[in-house]
Amino acid sequence: MSGLAVLGGRRFESTPVHISGVALVLVAIGMAVSTCVALIDGGGGALALAGSAGITASVGSVMYLSTTASGRADSPLAFAAVAWAWLAVSIAGTMPYLFSGVIGWSEADNALFESISGFTCTGATILADIDAVAHGILFFRSMTQWFGGMGLIVLAVSVLPALKVGGLELIANEAPGPTADRFTPRIAATARRLWMLYGAFTLAVALGLLAAGTSLFDAVAHAFTTVATGGFSTYSRSIAAFDSVAVELVVIVGMITCGASFSIHWHLITRTKSQRRSYSELRWYLGLIGGAAAALLILNSGKLDLGDNVREAAFYAASLGSNTGYGLTDYTHSQFWTPSAQLVLLALFVIGGMTGSTAGGIKVLRLQIVARYAVREVIRARHRRAVLPMRLGDTTVAEDIAARALGFVLLYLGLALAGGVLMTALGNDLETGFSGAVSAIGTVGPALGEAGPTSSALAFERGSRPVMMVLMLFGRLEVFPTMLMFVAAVRAGTRSRHVRQSARPRVRRTTRLDRQSIRAAPQETDRSGVRGINSPKSSTRSARGS
Amino acid sequence: MTPRPARRAREREGLRRLVVRAVRAADGLLHRWARGPYESTLAITALVVLAAAAPVFAACAVFDWLFGGRVAASGEFGTDTVPLLLAGVAVALFALGLLRLCRFERRITERQTLTALVLGSFAAVAAIAIAHLATGSVEPSALATAFAEAAATVTGTNSTTIAGSDLGGGMLALRAMGQWLGGAAFIVVLVRVLPHLGVGGLDTDGGVATRSARRLAPRSAGTMGRLLLLYGALTVLVAVGFALAGMPLLQSGLHALTTASTGGFSTQVDSLGAFDSAAIEWVAIFGMAAGGVSLPLMFLAIRRRDPARFIRSYEFRLYITLILLATVAVTLLPRDGVGWTHILGGEHIRESLFAVVSVISTTGFQSTSLVELSIGSQALLMVLMLIGGMSASMAGGFKVVRLLTLASFIGRELRRAIYPSLTERLRLGRSTISESTIGRITGELLLAALLLIPASIVLGASGLNIVDALTYAVSTLSNVGPAMAAADSTGHLAVEGSTGHLDAVNWLGRITAGLLMLCGRMSVTAAAVALSVAAYPAVAAVRHGQWRRRRPHGVRVR
Structure with a gap:
């Protein structure tokens, strides 16, 4: 309220600040819960967490109360709101680490790395000795991933129906969250159901872990990061610390489940009719994980005995196929794992889970689109006039959606390559640098080379870690919002003028081809706009690429 | 594009006609036999x-x-x-x-x-x-070895x-x-x-848009004759250059053949580094860079006596810019045991330029081993390998113009993310790029990416490390040859210089490398089309046979 007093009671219209405020308040609640854990545990860190909660809550509420969301909701605004909100919570998330002294003030960049890695569900850590960290802080650390998994803004929309900021645009842009597939007519209800489902899964995994013999703290902390496909563990040795097949099984099932689309889960649970193409994506997703596990089994057969081989192949195919990043043994050790098996893992880093899941990567659906696209070009090289709709399962993907998915994949690969070059130029070796960049943008966590699952992100040169932070944000928000956050923020203010300009087709010289495309284009975009987002009935026919 | 009458008269004479005649005579003989x-x-x-x-x-x-x-x-x-x-x-x-x-x-x-x-x-x-x-x-x-060696020769890969x-x-x-x-x-x-x-x-993807890959004459035989003639002239020029720079006459002939074709085989173990001569390296830099330039563009610039044609070409500008930027980066990135005084010396800059041009033109000559460069520049060189030279040049790789097109495609998708109903045609300079062209280019890149993953896994399984396998797959697909090497278990590659990768893999890896080279030279789409043609009977059996899964009635759109 002090903010309001300072500003003389006047409220500014700024959706990004408004949304960031809500997100900060939610994080503060998480910090408060962690404070309770710290108090019960008695291992310290409570004061730091309480202090962070206080600061975050007050800053957040000032931001929330001193602004209003603008009445209109469009893409630029949604981009800006999502990207800035994520940046804000990432910065807020550094406080517990810094105040509790887990990470020194001289290494504030490391704290930011840990926080971004948490909220983006990456799971790369710079804590060298996790076992020594207070449980309250570790709980908060796992909780950041839990928040990041389903998305803070989805949560905000679900708990604050009054937040009239065009929830669907926001949710669609807070990437791995559900993409424009609503289960109910009201978006707030959809968001609420998603979080209910998410909470239920968390509970199930926690109960499963308890049944498998872990402590309550470990069960909850690991359930948070399993369901979020994040990968933070409360032990330096990650899942290997339990040394229990039962725990591994629970975690494997949890990871595979949450790497699959939440809307499919919803439809399966409520037995409502789902989109058919989702099932085709599900088949691909399970096929990829199964195929990767089989490939790992074959490629490592000479190096590991059968029991270990099956265990590691299944675990890593699930862990990296869903881009979670839990570790079991050190796969970077050439004594145990062959180079080609590690290359299989690298391919999994890139692909990731399904759309509408909590996983990272380019997503299986886009891989499908890419594969279909490539195949179609091969056919088109032979039959140049063939009209070939792009089919996935039993549905057809509209051209502009395919184009957006392609643009995304190309941008993603380009960013990963550029990130890799930067990482190596800043002092990492080729293997560590490139795999680190791929791992960061895929929000996986462990990489290859020196930065394997049993090592930490300290293996990356300090100067190169900011590159990873940027890549993690790019990866979690699916590139476009982060890429356009500045552009969008600037343009959001002058939106109407730009829209009027862009509505006019930018064609200077009209050739025959041009004329055809002008006739064709508006029709195409209109249709997809209707189908992709607003009409649940026709969305069975078109897959939304991003 | 119709040449003026005076020019046409001049063109009738000369070597080109001889080439065309020889081809026709051979054709006639063949038909009779x-x-x-x-x-x-x-x-x-x-x-x-x-x-x-x-x-x-x-x-x-x-x-x-x-x-x-x-x-x-x-x-x-x-x-x-x-x-x-x-x-x-x-x-x-x-x-x-x-x-x-x-x-x-x-x-x-x-x-x-x-x-x-x-x-x-x-x-x-x-x-x-x-x-x-x-x-x-x-x-x-060792049939696999013979296959890989022969594929390297035919495709112009220095491996x-x-x-x-x-x-x-x-x-x-x-x-x-x-x-x-x-x-x-x-x-x-x-x-x-x-x-x-x-x-x-020619004329299919980059050609129309950039004017660097287009036909020179109405009939394909005419275009072919002109391009072959230019290719020959370039070879002779490089040979003369090498000879003047002090290389023995026969050697300069052999090296000119592999320079102009951006092949990269050398008679020496240490490649061009064996001659240890600045002049020879400069000639090679020129020759390789020219090999990476579009032949039709070069032909028109020479024939019309219009060097500004190069400057007008977007693709050429980007090609040269890439070379210059990469050279600066490779020169400046810190290397072990090389001080600043040395970095700014001419020798070091020449070395960097040589490495960059050798890689982007996909020649693969070496003055020093790539492994001796800093790790950052190795990564950069790997990206350059992927990019390759200009379209319709002798170089392999993805081609600069396609990169340019994809960049503008990505830009449009970003704009479309903000303005969902944006309608915009991509253009390079004055010419527009058709949507089907973009499709082809994207398809090519995606196919290459989808090919590289299994290929590098196979190479990894046949004896290479992760870095070695990935970079070697990229290098062979782009018809370069040398690749980077990690320092641990395949450390001998790092010592040998980086032409030993083919030596380090078993028969499976050699066959894979050979196939990658062929795919790269033909372009991956063409190779995939070839495969689909070969697999046609099987595909047809599945498509028209009883295995076909029936689609539910009424779901199909369009």
């Missing part, structure tokens, strides 16, 4: 390629007899003469004999053109492999298991000639075959 009972254009293509190898073998045999000792490290004359002659005679008899049994088909479908391309390249690979086996430079049992010092003069000449002829054949493919497929040929 091939009048057998079996009607198969495909067989004829493969056999003609084999038959054409015979005179090359003979020429190399003669070369070995006359000059072999002056080129080979052993200093012996005539070591390869008899095997090469025998191989030549055997191949010629085999090919001509079978040709007599074949007959041309009346009509050739597009599908057959493509299969002919694949069969022809495999025939060329077979011919070179036979030479390797006959002269004993490859163990008779080999045999040190130049172990070869006789005849084989050295054959490898250089093979790379040059492979380049010449590529020009034919570029003009004749690829445009029919709509992938990577």
Whole structure:
């Protein structure tokens, strides 16, 4: 309220600040819960967490109360709101680490790395000795991933129906969250159901872990990061610390489940009719994980005995196929794992889970689109006039959606390559640098080379870690919002003028081809706009690429 | 594009006409000879390629007899003469004999053109492999090695298991000639075959948009003659340059053949670094860079005496910019044991420029080993390998113009994310890029990416490290050759310089490398189309047979 007093009671219209405020308040609640854990545990860190909660809550509420969301909701605004909100919570998330002294003030960049890695569900850590960290802080650390998994803004929309900021645009842009597939007519209800489902899964995994013999703290902390496909563990040795097949099984099932689309889960649970193409994506997703596990089994057969081989192949195919990043043994050790098996893992880093899941990567659906696209070009090289709709399962993907998915994949690969070059130029070796960049943008966590699952992100040169932070944000928000956050923020203010300009087709010289495309284009975009987002009935026919 | 009458008169004369005439005469002879009972254009293509190898073998045999000792490290004359002659005679008899049994088909479908391309390249690979086996430079049992060596020769990739010092003069000449002829054949493919497929040929993708890959004459034979002539002239120019820079005459001839074709084979173990001469390296830098420039662009700029044509080309500008930026980066990135005074010295800059040009033009010559460069620059060079030279040049790789197109495509998608109903045509300069062109280019990149993943896994399984496998897959697909190496278990690669990768893999890896080279040279889409043509019966069986899954009624759209 002090903010309001300072500003003389006047409220500014700024959706990004408004949304960031809500997100900060939610994080503060998480910090408060962690404070309770710290108090019960008695291992310290409570004061730091309480202090962070206080600061975050007050800053957040000032931001929330001193602004209003603008009445209109469009893409630029949604981009800006999502990207800035994520940046804000990432910065807020550094406080517990810094105040509790887990990470020194001289290494504030490391704290930011840990926080971004948490909220983006990456799971790369710079804590060298996790076992020594207070449980309250570790709980908060796992909780950041839990928040990041389903998305803070989805949560905000679900708990604050009054937040009239065009929830669907926001949710669609807070990437791995559900993409424009609503289960109910009201978006707030959809968001609420998603979080209910998410909470239920968390509970199930926690109960499963308890049944498998872990402590309550470990069960909850690991359930948070399993369901979020994040990968933070409360032990330096990650899942290997339990040394229990039962725990591994629970975690494997949890990871595979949450790497699959939440809307499919919803439809399966409520037995409502789902989109058919989702099932085709599900088949691909399970096929990829199964195929990767089989490939790992074959490629490592000479190096590991059968029991270990099956265990590691299944675990890593699930862990990296869903881009979670839990570790079991050190796969970077050439004594145990062959180079080609590690290359299989690298391919999994890139692909990731399904759309509408909590996983990272380019997503299986886009891989499908890419594969279909490539195949179609091969056919088109032979039959140049063939009209070939792009089919996935039993549905057809509209051209502009395919184009957006392609643009995304190309941008993603380009960013990963550029990130890799930067990482190596800043002092990492080729293997560590490139795999680190791929791992960061895929929000996986462990990489290859020196930065394997049993090592930490300290293996990356300090100067190169900011590159990873940027890549993690790019990866979690699916590139476009982060890429356009500045552009969008600037343009959001002058939106109407730009829209009027862009509505006019930018064609200077009209050739025959041009004329055809002008006739064709508006029709195409209109249709997809209707189908992709607003009409649940026709969305069975078109897959939304991003 | 119609030349003015005065020009046309001038064009009628000269070498080009001679080339065209020779081609026509050979064509006539072939038609008269091939009048057998079996009607198969495909067989004829493969056999003609084999038959054409015979005179090359003979020429190399003669070369070995006359000059072999002056080129080979052993200093012996005539070591390869008899095997090469025998191989030549055997191949010629085999090919001509079978040709007599074949007959041309009346009509050739597009599908057959493509299969002919694949069969022809495999025939060329077979011919070179036979030479390797006959002269004993490859163990008779190591068929995979012979295949990989031959593929490297035909596609112009500097990747080999045999040190130049172990070869006789005849084989050295054959490898250089093979790379040059492979380049010449590529020009034919570029003009004749690829445009029919709509992938990577003249006038198909980058061509219309950038004016750097377009036809020079209404008839394809005319375009072909002009380009071949330019290619030959470039080779002679580079040879003269090498000779003036102080390279022995025969060596400069052989190196010019592999420079202009951006092949990269050298007679020396240490590649061009063996000569240790700044002048030679400068000539090579020029030659390689020219090999990466679009031939039609170069031809028009020379013929019209209009150097500004280069500057007007978007693709050329980006090509040169890439070279300059990468050179600056490679020069400035810190290296172990190299101080600032040394960095700013001319030698260091030349070394960086050499490495950059060698990689982006996909030649693969080395003045120093790539592994000696800083790690950041190795990563950068790997990206340059992926990019490759200009379209319609002798270089391999993805091609600069496609990169340019994709960049503007991504830009449009970003704008469309903000303005969902944006309608915008992509353009390079004054010309627009059609949507189908973008589709082809994207398809090519995606196919290459989808190919690289399994290929590097196979290479990793056949004896390479992760870094080695990935970079070697990229390097062979782009027809470069040298790759980076990690320092641990395959450390010998780092010491050997980076041409030893092919040596380090087993037979499976060698076959994979050979196939990657061929895919890269033909363009991945063409290779995939070839595969789909070959797999056509199986696909048709699935599609029309009982395995087909029925689609539920009423779901199909359009």
